[in-house]
Each structure stands twice: as C-alpha cells, then as structure tokens.
Amino acid sequence: MWFALLMRLVSRFHEPLVAARKRAWLPRLSGRVLEIGPGHGVNFRYFPPGIAWTGYEPNRWLARSIPLPPGATLHTAPYTGQPGVYDAILSTLVLCSLPDPAATLAALFRSLRPGGVFVFLEHVAAPAGSPLRARQDRLLPLWRACAGGCHPNRDTEAIIRDAGFVIQEIERFHLPLSLASPHIIGLATKP
Numbered sequence: 046m047w048f049a050l051l052m053r054l055v056s057r058f059h060e061p062l063v064a065a066r067k068r069a070w071l072p073r074l075s076g077r078v079l080e081i082g083p084g085h086g087v088n089f090r091y092f093p094p095g096i097a098w099t100g101y102e103p104n105r106w107l108a109r110s111i112p113l114p115p116g117a118t119l120h121t122a123p124y125t126g127q128p129g130v131y132d133a134i135l136s137t138l139v140l141c142s143l144p145d146p147a148a149t150l151a152a153l154f155r156s157l158r159p160g161g162v163f164v165f166l167e168h169v170a171a172p173a174g175s176p177l178r179a180r181q182d183r184l185l186p187l188w189r190a191c192a193g194g195c196h197p198n199r200d201t202e203a204i205i206r207d208a209g210f211v212i213q214e215i216e217r218f219h220l221p222l223s224l225a226s227p228h229i230i231g232l233a234t235k236p
C-alpha cells in the first residue's frame with residue numbers, strides 16, 4: 046500500500062512535467078492497446094477515442110483506483126507474456142522496475158503485431174562515465190529498496206532495441222528529479 050501512496054505523490058510532481066510530451070505522443074496509440082503497469086491510470090486522459098485498452102497492473106491498491114472506461118480490460122497481475130495480439134503497446138515509468146526487463150520486452154515484442162507501435166516514456170541511465178551515472182550506480186541499492194525495485198541506472202533504450210524493436214523517434218530530456226532525471230520518450234515499431 047505504501048508504494049501506491051508513493052506513486053500518487055510522485056505523479057503529482059511528475060505528471061505536470063511530462064504532460065505536454067504525453068499530449069504529443071500518446072494520441073499515436075490506436076486499435077488494441079496493451080498498457081503495462083498503468084499505475085492508477087494517469088495516462089487515460091491522453092488516449093485518443095476508440096482504442097480498445099487492456100492493462101496489466103499487479104499492485105491491487107493502484108489497480109482499483111484506475112478510472113476504467115467502458116470496454117477496458119484490466120488484469121490485476123504482472124504482465125509476463127500472457128497471450129494476446131496488440132496494435133500498440135504503452136509503457137510509462139515501468140521498465141525501470143521490471144526484475145527481468147529483457148524477458149518482459151521480448152514478451153511484449155511477441156505480443157505486438159508486425160507494424161505495430163510501442164510508445165515509451167521512461168527514466169534512464171545517465172551516460173556512462175558521467176558523475177550522475179556514478180551516483181546512480183552507487184546509490185542503486187538504497188534507491189531500489191525505497192522506490193519499489195526501480196533501477197535509476199538502467200539502459201532502457203538499449204534493452205528496447207535488443208528486444209527487436211526499431212526505434213523510429215526518440216527524444217532525450219532531463220527533469221529535475223535527482224537520480225531519475227534523464228528521461229526518454231519515443232516510438233518504436235516491430236518490423
């Protein structure tokens with residue numbers, strides 16, 4: 046339950062910082078959309094009309110506060126590669142805390158139809174050798190313990206590419222968020 050409370054606090058600060066970018070990128074989702082880790086449903090306000098949404102949110106405290114629109118399907122479980130074929134996949138601030146990101150990305154890749162899109166917004170590792178990266182590496186155990194398994198030093202962009210996705214567009218930017226300040230937002234496709 047404490048993680049659900051923490052997420053609400055984090056969202057209150059984080060959401061205004063990314064709202065303009067989400068307004069630009071999330072309307073590019075269409076058709077059957079899989080959202081991994083929707084939290085308490087922060088992304089619904091950005092979705093275009095007419096999508097068929099399926100979410101996997103293992104935290105039951107968060108899951109039960111999602112304002113589900115009619116027709117949406119929510120599984121209160123982690124996404125681990127359950128069968129399904131989607132036109133689009135969305136992840137915001139989730140890949141940092143997956144225990145086995147390569148395995149989950151591989152499963153997401155399998156679930157996306159060829160030509161489908163993967164939209165992501167994630168905080169990521171600072172460049173190797175930078176002072177921030179040294180701090181991310183040093184403070185990883187403490188940060189991970191306090192922030193629900195989050196890895197501030199994860200090279201998520203490389204993990205997305207290694208899973209087979211082709212990144213078509215990406216923006217790298219910084220927010221005033223300490224170890225979690227480097228961010229990426231982008232769109233990848235499955236060839």
Ligand SMILES: C[S@@+](CC[C@H](N)C(=O)[O-])C[C@H]1O[C@@H](n2cnc3c(N)ncnc32)[C@H](O)[C@@H]1O
Pocket residue numbers: 052056081082083084085087101102103104107122123124125136137138139142143149
């Ligand atoms: C940091 S929160 C981000 C929530 C929301 N996407 C946002 O942008 O505010 C990470 C979320 O991912 C969920 N999560 C972690 N592992 C997951 C998995 N394997 N499948 C689905 N959700 C997962 C957590 O329960 C949590 O709600």
